[in-house]
Structures are given as structure tokens and as C-alpha cells.
Amino acid sequence: MHQDTSSPTGLVRVRVADDLAVLTRDGRWAAGEAHYLYHEIFTHDDYLKDLPRLPPNAVVVDAGANIGLFALRIARECPEALVVAVEPVPPTCALLRLNLADVAVDEVRVLEVALGESSGRTVLTAYTHLSANSTGRPQEKPASWVAAMRGAQPDPAAADEMLSTSSVEVDVVRLSQVLPRDRSRIDLVKVDVEGAELEVLRGIDDHDWPRIAAVVIEVHDVDGRLAEVERLLARRGFSCTVRVPAMMSPDLRHHIVTARANDTADHLAAG
Secondary structure, eight states, X not given: OOEEOOSSTTEEEEEEETTEEEEEXXXXXXXXXXXXXHIIIIISOTTTTTSOOOOTTOEEEEESOTTSHHHHHHHHHOTTOEEEEEOOSHHHHHHHHHHTTTOSSSEEEEEOOEEOSSSEEEEEEEEXXXXXXXXXXXXXXOHHHHHHHHHTSSSHHHHHHHTOEEEEEEEEEOGGGTSOTTOSOXXXXXXXXXXXXXXXXXTSOGGGGGGBOEEEEEEEOOTTHHHHHHHHHHHTTEEEEEEXXXXXXXXXXXXXXXXXXXXXXXXXXXX
């Protein structure tokens, strides 16, 4: 695992591929997570593989942008894109801004907020070294995942450090509040928000749904959430496909839901 230590204090530049390096927290766990995210997003193309090719000037909303790897994936696919990257955890959002500072697309808008059904405030559990796991529902973390993470460490102290968390209070806005008003279409809304999927979708106003061509969501299927997400999208005129993420075990109950509006082909052609 290559790391370039010539980075801001407390951060490390991790080369996740021959042609891509990203900044993340200094330490072996955050660097390992960056490699995992790279393979999820680039190698396996988990978010885009079931969609038609996006237009060069795509408008993409990245809800749960983390340190920016999906936004960087979009930059390679769509050089004229507008990307709205939403990340609520302040230290993670700071990394997101750094990683997207020189991204080669027409425009990037970074927003440090959480998304929900209504505006307000909420408390998140932020993982210090595994930022992609930060969540408002820590009780939903699968016991098998926690056990696997602990079992991979040399001793309990290392496991405790790897899984260390802090609480952070953040602003919550509805997704419709962050959709670009200066664009008539939204080509893709990607949602990976560690349990808040339904609340994010319920934060889309009726008049905004017809603007959206496609939605891709990672859903943790707790208390029938997967079926409810599919029902909501079907009511809004989307057709869904569902599969297990390439690098996840089915027993973790995570799924990728790819939803295409019934007129997606016409919509993309018009773009």
C-alpha cells in the first residue's frame, strides 16, 4: 500500500491506483478504507454498472460523498459534469473538499450537511478511522461486521482504536434543498447514507421527482427497508434492479438498488 507522506499534517496521500491518489487520515485503517472504496467504486463500478452511460454534461448528486472517490469516478466519466457532493461529518467533508479541489469537471459544489425527511439537527456517530461507516444508526451495524473487524486486528486494544467513534451534531436539510435549481434535469442521485436511505428519498419534493432520471442507493435491509425503498421508487415511476455489492457478504444485508425512471432513455438522449 503506497503512501506519500508529503501531505498536510495528520493526513496522508494514498495511491489507490497508478493514476489516482487521495488524501485521507494518517493511519493504516483509513488508508485501507480508501483502497476498499476505490475497488468498490472503480474496479467493481458498484454504483454505475447497471445504468446507461451518463452524458458528458451530467448533473450528479452524491449523497454520502465521504472523501470523494465517487465524485472522482464521475469526473472521469463526465468531464463537463456538475457534481453536488454532500457529506455531513466535518473532518470527512474537509477531506472531500481537498480531494475535489482540482477535479476536472465543469463545477463541483460541496455541502457539509446531512440529508433527511425534514430540516433540523441530528447526532451522528462518526468513525474516526473508518469514515465511510459513520451513521445516525450505530445500533444497525451488523454484529458479523463488528466481529470481523475485531477479528482482523492483532489485539483488543487495536480493535478498539480501529472502531473508535465520536458523536457529532450536524445540520439536516431535505434533498430537494440541495438539488441544483439552475439545471432542468438531474441525471443521477447516488445515495449511500448508512441507514437513512428512506429519509433521504422522502426529502424529495413531488415537483422534483420528474427531474430525476436515475437513483442508485445502497440499502441496509433492516425492518423491511429494502422493500419500502422499492415501493417508494415504484410509486414515483422508477423501475428497480437489486443486487448485493461486489465486495460484501450477503449476510450483511446490504444491497445496491438501481432505479431508472421509465423515460430514462429519452431523458438521457435529451441531455
